[in-house]
Amino acid sequence: xxTHMVRTYTSSEGLARHDQLAWKIxxxxxxxxxxxDDVVEMIGNRIIDNASVAAASLARRPIVxxxxxxxxxxxxxxxxxxxxxxxxxxxxxxxxxxxxxxVRELDYHDTFLAADYSHPGxxxxxxxxxxxxxxxxxxxxxxxxxxxYEIQVNLVKGICLHEHKIDHIAHLGPSAAxxxxxxxxxxxxxxxxxxxxxxxxxxxxxxxxKGEISSWKAYAPAFAGKVAVEAVDRAMRGEGAPSxxxxxxxxxxxxxxxxxxxxxxxxxxxxxxxKRAIMDTYTKEHSAEYQSQALIDLARRMGPKIGDLSxxxxxxxxxxxxxHYVIGTGANDPQKMDPNAxxxxxxxxxxxxxxxALEDGGWHxxxxxxxxxxxxxxxxxxxxxxxxxxxxxxxKRYHSHDPAEKxxxxxVTVAMNDGRVIEDELTVADAHPLGARPFSRPDYVRxxxxxxxxxxxxxxxxxxxxxVDQLITLTPAEVLELNFTALPDKLGPPARxxxxxxx
Numbered sequence: 001x002x003t004h005m006v007r008t009y010t011s012s013e014g015l016a017r018h019d020q021l022a023w024k025i026x027x028x029x030x031x032x033x034x035x036x037d038d039v040v041e042m043i044g045n046r047i048i049d050n051a052s053v054a055a056a057s058l059a060r061r062p063i064v065x066x067x068x069x070x071x072x073x074x075x076x077x078x079x080x081x082x083x084x085x086x087x088x089x090x091x092x093x094x095x096x097x098x099x100x101x102x103v104r105e106l107d108y109h110d111t112f113l114a115a116d117y118s119h120p121g122x123x124x125x126x127x128x129x130x131x132x133x134x135x136x137x138x139x140x141x142x143x144x145x146x147x148x149y150e151i152q153v154n155l156v157k158g159i160c161l162h163e164h165k166i167d168h169i170a171h172l173g174p175s176a177a178x179x180x181x182x183x184x185x186x187x188x189x190x191x192x193x194x195x196x197x198x199x200x201x202x203x204x205x206x207x208x209x210k211g212e213i214s215s216w217k218a219y220a221p222a223f224a225g226k227v228a229v230e231a232v233d234r235a236m237r238g239e240g241a242p243s244x245x246x247x248x249x250x251x252x253x254x255x256x257x258x259x260x261x262x263x264x265x266x267x268x269x270x271x272x273x274x275k276r277a278i279m280d281t282y283t284k285e286h287s288a289e290y291q292s293q294a295l296i297d298l299a300r301r302m303g304p305k306i307g308d309l310s311x312x313x314x315x316x317x318x319x320x321x322x323x324h325y326v327i328g329t330g331a332n333d334p335q336k337m338d339p340n341a342x343x344x345x346x347x348x349x350x351x352x353x354x355x356x357a358l359e360d361g362g363w364h365x366x367x368x369x370x371x372x373x374x375x376x377x378x379x380x381x382x383x384x385x386x387x388x389x390x391x392x393x394x395x396k397r398y399h400s401h402d403p404a405e406k407x408x409x410x411x412v413t414v415a416m417n418d419g420r421v422i423e424d425e426l427t428v429a430d431a432h433p434l435g436a437r438p439f440s441r442p443d444y445v446r447x448x449x450x451x452x453x454x455x456x457x458x459x460x461x462x463x464x465x466x467x468v469d470q471l472i473t474l475t476p477a478e479v480l481e482l483n484f485t486a487l488p489d490k491l492g493p494p495a496r497x498x499x500x501x502x503x
Contacts, residue, residue, distance in 0.1 A: 001267045006158070008260040010249045017192075020244040021266060022174070022199070026191035028268050029147050029178040033275065035139075035472075041441065042278050043145050044468045046110055046121050047128075048444045049283050051464065051484055053109050054082040054102035056365060056451035059492030062215040063102045066222065068495030070098035079129035083486035092133035093229040096126035100222025106365055107217075107347050108287040112153050112280060113398070113408060115160040117290070117322070118168050119221065120281050123148030126176045126225035127183055130232075131479050136183055138474025138482075144183025146275040150268075151175035153277035158266030162326070164257050165206045169224040173202030176228035186236065196241035197231035198224070203256060209326075209348065212335060217344050283439055285431040285447075287365035291323040292353045293429035294409030297436075299357035302412065302424050309358060309382055311417045318391040319410030320398035323350060328388030339380050343369040354412075355383040365451070397427070403434065455490045 004024055009015040017023050035043075057063050070081055070090050078089035082102050090098075100122060103109055109121040124145055131141040152175035161170055177198040181191035202224040208216045235241070246252045254260045269275060286296045295317065306312065317328065324330035327350045335341045336349035346352050346369055356368050359379060367373060374380075388410075397407035407427035414422040430436040431443070445465060452461055464484045467474065474482065497503070 002270050004266050006246055006264040006266055008249055008254040009247050015244050015247055021246045022196045023192050024268055025151055025178055025195050026188050029181045029191045030188045031271055033272060035142055035146055036274050039146060039276055039278055040142055040472050043142050044471050045441055045444045047468050048448050049109050050103045050121050050124050052448040052451040053106045055455050057102050057105040058083045058486055059490060060105055062105055062218050064492040064495045066098040066101040069500055070094035072500035079132040080483040083491055085485050086480050086483050092129040093226045095129040096225040096229050097222045099125040100225045101218050104221050105218040106287045108284050108365060110281050110283040111290040112156055114157040116156045116162055116168055118152055118156045118171060120149045120152045122172055122221040123176050123179050126228050127179045130180050130229060131183055135476040137476055138471045138479055140183045141479055142472055144179040147182035148175045148179030149278040150275040151178045153280055154267050159264050166256055167204045167206045167208055169220050170203045172221055172224040173198035173228055176225050177231050180232045190235045193241045194232040194235035196243055196245035198228045199245045200242060201227045282432050286363040288347055288353050289327050291327055291408055292350050294426045295354055296357045296363050297430045298412060298426040299354050300361055303358050303361050305422055306414055312385055313415045313417050315386040316413045317388045317410045319388055319394050321390045321395040322398060324388045324390040339375045351386040352383050354386055355379055455486050456484050460485055
């Protein structure tokens with residue numbers, strides 16, 4: 001890996017194209033290096049993971065709406081939609097949109113956290129839709145996905161967006177564009193222009209994940225994937241982008257991040273170096289914000305020690321800056337304590353999540369968010385006894401580059417009415433690569449079968465999993481089968497009519 005120093009340049013200074021971050025990203029995307037076997041295996045795992053959470057969300061309103069929009073854009077040589085038969089094809093940018101919403105809706109797929117945070121699996125829907133539309137092989141698809149992960153993970157390592165209230169899809173747009181460029185074997189110049197266009201068009205604020213969080217939380221990454229497809233298409237037609245995107249004096253760093261004096265360090269693979277960033281990422285065992293994964297496991301462990309939860313006087317969670325200020329009481333969001341809050345908001349309330357996990361001894365992607373579950377008087381009482389605080393050591397470990405030191409959990413102190421104090425802590429989730437039960441292919445398969453149960457026929461589940469097992473050798477025709485068909489009555493109610501299907 002080589003670390004690149006990225007800063008603002010005035011117009012009078014000038015910045016040669018080969019010194020621009022977008023050019024260096026495009027160089028990585030255009031470098032057609034072989035994939036390591038364990039990387040191919042992990043790409044297959046994440047394709048299964050995406051399909052799992054997409055299957056479980058097919059009937060939810062945001063997915064029904066997004067799918068209806070995509071179905072208004074049929075294309076004879078197009079891409080597939082999760083849940084629909086492979087023979088039904090749609091324009092690739094709309095397939096990326098609908099499938100991206102389905103993947104993101106439950107907040108239940110993979111994650112990477114460093115200077116910023118991300119869900120790198122969001123790269124898969126746009127790369128897959130282009131591969132299906134353009135008739136690419138399984139190997140080309142896998143190479144594109146590897147690049148998407150590589151670029152997003154390394155941008156997340158080097159550039160913090162959330163401290164400036166910029167949503168993390170500003171890293172996803174460029175990474176997805178780069179991944180599509182790799183899959184299509186585009187030239188350096190074309191990828192360079194597409195990456196910059198995608199950055200310009202996917203920079204939005206973090207209000208989508210604060211306050212009254214709406215379905216746009218699921219739509220935002222899908223929008224970035226759709227924009228990436230469109231950006232690559234324009235660049236292939238010879239259309240350029242404002243340059244330099246990151247370093248310009250009126251550009252991204254100067255006005256939206258830390259300003260003209262800021263210096264960022266972004267690591268990227270050198271020429272000929274394998275793309276292995278996907279191996280640094282981790283998935284979720286529980287359908288909730290990643291910072292809650294270890295704390296759900298900790299609640300599951302602490303519940304029997306506490307006993308009668310009605311006798312709890314207070315609970316203090318000492319944790320990282322991010323957990324405290326984004327999903328903890330440090331966010332100062334009254335909605336995070338509101339039993340009438342939306343699922344999207346409850347997903348970002350560690351106080352609610354920890355209370356329910358204590359009471360239920362675990363977590364369920366539907367039952368744990370049900371309105372009647374959130375409104376139980378005993379749950380509300382326990383929920384409002386929970387407070388978070390930032391502890392410098394947890395923040396340090398959260399940002400550590402040493403895998404053995406890195407931590408996403410916290411220390412919990414439970415004070416009881418009878419004076420007892422019960423304490424415990426957990427650094428990483430059980431499913432994390434360094435956790436008690438690291439996820440491997442059988443765990444991904446089990447997650448898929450659990451979430452697809454009753455939604456996708458067992459034979460269809462088997463067929464899909466068999467296609468993933470053959471990923472690297474799939475023909476273009478077989479890549480079209482890297483999809484699953486749901487039972488007809490599991491696609492949810494009819495969508496409301498919009499502009500695209502106006503009659």
